[in-house]
Amino acid sequence: MATSTITRTDAKHLKEPAVPRPPKDSQLATMSRRSVLALDAPVMAASIDSLNQLLADTLTIRDMYKKFHWQVSGHTFYMLHQLFDKHSGEQGDLSDIIAERVQTLGGVSIAMAADVAERSSIPRCPREREDSVAQITRLLHAHEIILLEARAMARDCATAGDVGSNDLIVSEIIRLHELQVWFLFEHLDLPERVT
Numbered sequence: 482m483a484t485s486t487i488t489r490t491d492a493k494h495l496k497e498p499a500v501p502r503p504p505k506d507s508q509l510a511t512m513s514r515r516s517v518l519a520l521d522a523p524v525m526a527a528s529i530d531s532l533n534q535l536l537a538d539t540l541t542i543r544d545m546y547k548k549f550h551w552q553v554s555g556h557t558f559y560m561l562h563q564l565f566d567k568h569s570g571e572q573g574d575l576s577d578i579i580a581e582r583v584q585t586l587g588g589v590s591i592a593m594a595a596d597v598a599e600r601s602s603i604p605r606c607p608r609e610r611e612d613s614v615a616q617i618t619r620l621l622h623a624h625e626i627i628l629l630e631a632r633a634m635a636r637d638c639a640t641a642g643d644v645g646s647n648d649l650i651v652s653e654i655i656r657l658h659e660l661q662v663w664f665l666f667e668h669l670d671l672p673e674r675v676t
């Protein structure tokens with residue numbers, strides 16, 4: 482015999498939780514994220530917009546790496562299969578850092594695939610499978626787009642006084658992309674070098 486008192490038909494379990502709210506005239510009511518972070522609202526809004534753009538592009542390149550991890554073929558299969566998965570994981574970790582910075586600033590981070598596709602600056606990949614040179618070329622183009630955006634946004638954040646976002650963009654985003662570009666570029670076996 483069942484002993485639980487909770488049933489699907491008991492309406493009292495469907496009620497909204499009673500969330501305690503502070504009185505309107507309390508000290509809490511005078512606090513805002515703007516004052517606590519010591520950043521002006523327009524500065525935070527500009528950083529949120531920039532970071533959401535970088536987030537959409539980070540999630541896109543993460544998924545490009547995963548797509549190519551699955552679809553790569555040829556004599557470098559195993560090497561690229563491993564490399565693409567590593568880079569996808571690193572971009573996934575980076576997306577978490579960017580999204581949490583958006584939330585810290587009081588924004589709402591982009592999250593779902595449809596919103597990411599709408600916002601991203603990176604051209605959509607074909608559904609079909611491509612060879613490894615085409616995959617690497619697409620990835621290098623995507624990295625270039627993000628690096629151009631990130632450098633401009635880092636400068637804007639620093640000028641506006643949001644050095645926290647500037648640091649995140651430089652230390653986390655730009656450095657990771659530059660490193661991943663190096664690993665990709667060396668697979669193309671091109672003769673030219675910057676001297």
Ligand SMILES: [Fe+2]
Nearest residue numbers: 550551562566
């Ligand atoms: Fe895998």
